[in-house]
Amino acid sequence: GEKVEQHESTLSVREGDSAVINCTYTDTASSYFPWYKQEAGKSLHFVIDIRSNVDRKQSQRLTVLLDKKAKRFSLHITATQPEDSAIYFCAGGDAYKVIFGKGTHLHVLP
Amino acid sequence: AQTIHQWPVAEIKAVGSPLSLGCTIKGKSSPNLYWYWQATGGTLQQLFYSITVGQVESVVQLNLSASRPKDDQFILSTEKLLLSHSGFYLCAWDRGDAEQFFGPGTRLTVL
Numbered sequence: 001g002e003k004v005e006q007h008e009s010t011l012s013v014r015e016g017d018s019a020v021i022n023c024t025y026t027d028t029a030s031s032y033f034p035w036y037k038q039e040a041g042k043s044l045h046f047v048i049d050i051r052s053n054v055d056r057k058q059s060q061r062l063t064v065l066l067d068k069k070a071k072r073f074s075l076h077i078t079a080t081q082p083e084d085s086a087i088y089f090c091a092g093g094d095a096y097k098v099i100f101g102k103g104t105h106l107h108v109l110p
Numbered sequence: 111a112q113t114i115h116q117w118p119v120a121e122i123k124a125v126g127s128p129l130s131l132g133c134t135i136k137g138k139s140s141p142n143l144y145w146y147w148q149a150t151g152g153t154l155q156q157l158f159y160s161i162t163v164g165q166v167e168s169v170v171q172l173n174l175s176a177s178r179p180k181d182d183q184f185i186l187s188t189e190k191l192l193l194s195h196s197g198f199y200l201c202a203w204d205r206g207d208a209e210q211f212f213g214p215g216t217r218l219t220v221l
Contacts, residue, residue, distance in 0.1 A: 034209065
């Protein structure tokens with residue numbers, strides 16, 4: 001079946017540094033790529049998304065890059081803060097169906 | 111403002127017993143609705159989605175069923191729980207632009 005692979009299961013960075021989380025997907029029909037954040041024991045919160053008609057989207061400290069040729073997308077967080085520590089999930093799919101990656105546990109160290 | 115409510119917050123059930131989980135969205139008419147399951151420490155698996163009352167599409171079969179009896183309500187159920195049903199169940203909605211808003215979740219333990 002179709003997959004979304006999230007490459008880093010754990011990522012540790014120093015506060016103020018940048019963090020990059022990488023994902024790949026298999027379904028060439030995928031057109032929508034959201035990112036969600038989950039804090040321990042809590043639900044998911046939308047972070048940022050990108051659609052297949054663009055290759056870059058930025059929102060404040062967050063940037064998503066999409067390489068359709070390589071079927072790869074990534075989340076870049078600059079100037080990381082302790083409150084960025086959480087599990088980040090990438091996902092890919094279409095309007096109604098999305099497949100999630102396994103999550104990356106981001107630790108922002110003081 | 112839209113709010114999403116899930117009930118119950120947590121449930122402990124016996125294997126073989128029935129289950130019904132609920133989700134209600136207030137402040138948004140005709141939302142797209144979704145059910146997800148998350149194994150402890152695991153990723154999310156989309157289970158069902160619904161774009162209108164009375165219509166539910168299954169994404170993966172886990173011996174669960176879903177119904178949308180009202181515009182603002184989404185129900186997940188089974189007649190016989192399995193141990194493998196344990197986990198975190200999340201309901202979500204979107205406005206049609208695919209950005210999903212998740213509810214607080216229901217934590218289910220099957221013993």
